[in-house]
Amino acid sequence: MNRMKKWLGVIAIVILVSNGLFAQKMEGNMSKADVMKLDFKSLADKKARLKAHDASLIPAFNKLIKDANEALKVGPVSVMDKKAFPPSGNKHDYMSIGPYWWPDSSKPGGVPYMQRDGQINPEVHDFPDKENMPSLCENIYKLSLAYYFSNDEIYAKHIEKLLKVWFLDTATRMNPNLNYAQAVKGKFEGRPEGLIDTRHFIYMLDGLELLKSSKNWPAAEQRGLKQWYAQFLQWMFTSKNGMGEMKAKNNHGVWFDAQSLAVAVFVDSTAIANKIVQKAIERLDVQMNDDGLFPLELARTTSLHYSAFILNAFNIISILSEKTNTDFNKAITPSGKSFKKGLDALAPYLAKEKEWTGKEIRPFNFQDAYPLLLRNARKYDCKDCVESIKKVAGEKYTDHLINLL
Numbered sequence: 001m002n003r004m005k006k007w008l009g010v011i012a013i014v015i016l017v018s019n020g021l022f023a024q025k026m027e028g029n030m031s032k033a034d035v036m037k038l039d040f041k042s043l044a045d046k047k048a049r050l051k052a053h054d055a056s057l058i059p060a061f062n063k064l065i066k067d068a069n070e071a072l073k074v075g076p077v078s079v080m081d082k083k084a085f086p087p088s089g090n091k092h093d094y095m096s097i098g099p100y101w102w103p104d105s106s107k108p109g110g111v112p113y114m115q116r117d118g119q120i121n122p123e124v125h126d127f128p129d130k131e132n133m134p135s136l137c138e139n140i141y142k143l144s145l146a147y148y149f150s151n152d153e154i155y156a157k158h159i160e161k162l163l164k165v166w167f168l169d170t171a172t173r174m175n176p177n178l179n180y181a182q183a184v185k186g187k188f189e190g191r192p193e194g195l196i197d198t199r200h201f202i203y204m205l206d207g208l209e210l211l212k213s214s215k216n217w218p219a220a221e222q223r224g225l226k227q228w229y230a231q232f233l234q235w236m237f238t239s240k241n242g243m244g245e246m247k248a249k250n251n252h253g254v255w256f257d258a259q260s261l262a263v264a265v266f267v268d269s270t271a272i273a274n275k276i277v278q279k280a281i282e283r284l285d286v287q288m289n290d291d292g293l294f295p296l297e298l299a300r301t302t303s304l305h306y307s308a309f310i311l312n313a314f315n316i317i318s319i320l321s322e323k324t325n326t327d328f329n330k331a332i333t334p335s336g337k338s339f340k341k342g343l344d345a346l347a348p349y350l351a352k353e354k355e356w357t358g359k360e361i362r363p364f365n366f367q368d369a370y371p372l373l374l375r376n377a378r379k380y381d382c383k384d385c386v387e388s389i390k391k392v393a394g395e396k397y398t399d400h401l402i403n404l405l
Helices: 023-027 040-051 055-071 122-126 129-150 153-168 192-210 219-238 240-246 251-266 270-287 303-323 339-350 366-380 385-396
Strands: 095-097 180-183
Touching: 040 055, 040 129, 055 129, 095 122, 095 129, 129 153, 129 192, 153 219, 180 192, 192 219, 192 240, 192 251, 219 240, 219 251, 240 251, 251 270, 251 303, 270 303, 303 339, 303 366, 339 366, 339 385, 366 385
Parallel strands: 095 180
Antiparallel strands: none
């Protein structure tokens, strides 16, 4: 653990591709409104209201249980499911390949691969870790919420099965590294950008917090999972790929902070968590401009998407910072930047009050804005933010999970 303390203080923009999928799906939604960082005080309030038969929450609860029951049908997945081997020769090592890199027909064996912007190489399906892991995290998240609100152990029991296969069983567990994430054949066995694959861990770890009272989650397995994540955190701060991502100047660096902070809090590494929040404040000072926006994200061809993407990472940091000795929510950087300034700058566009004038080659998914609007309402007393969510969601709002969060 001492080595963890000695740490240094791209997603491609795509079009509709030939196989009929959006490449954004390969990355997953940036922070889906039905998978967002949990506010445990709000959850307790909603649980009490459900117990008192608050009719306004029943549709969302019923939808949650329906979704959780579907998740019960999804069996365990593991890194052993991939067809091909990573360069280590060990399937226990997570691997994904850059989805937009293809064999170069002019080169022997097709290597090094060449980039075809937006066109997904079907070889990605030989390495399903990148699809299985986010699905695993989302299922655990929803099952844990179903357990929390219903007290039905059937959900906790299934979570235990899913966690054991992916993280704990020696025959199937993932090794705690991302040495081979976002590989490009003939160029890179793995890339720093691959760390963004596991940002979904943030939401899964929230789910585990709700699982603590279950008889189907033994203390020994909780300890085992903490040990796994302690090793993963050490890898993040000491490996070539981890340190490379930590140095990223755009949203990738902020997501590194958000993910490492979530893991540090989970494994009770308070000193490390404090340092990460301080580093995030430094990033905010450098990456945000005087208007509260982020030039490197504004330069993207889906600039609203990435402007919200980076704020969602800062949002996670803001929530987790409340468990450290630095409140990110109140922090003002030497040049006058703050998380609130970022929310204020983007909120009118997220609420559809103003039309975004930056480049946006693909329609923005406005449900990705819900966590930011909700945080603005709860932390900074935004009077209209919840109504903005209702307006944007329309008739889908009533049974949306956000009502319970």
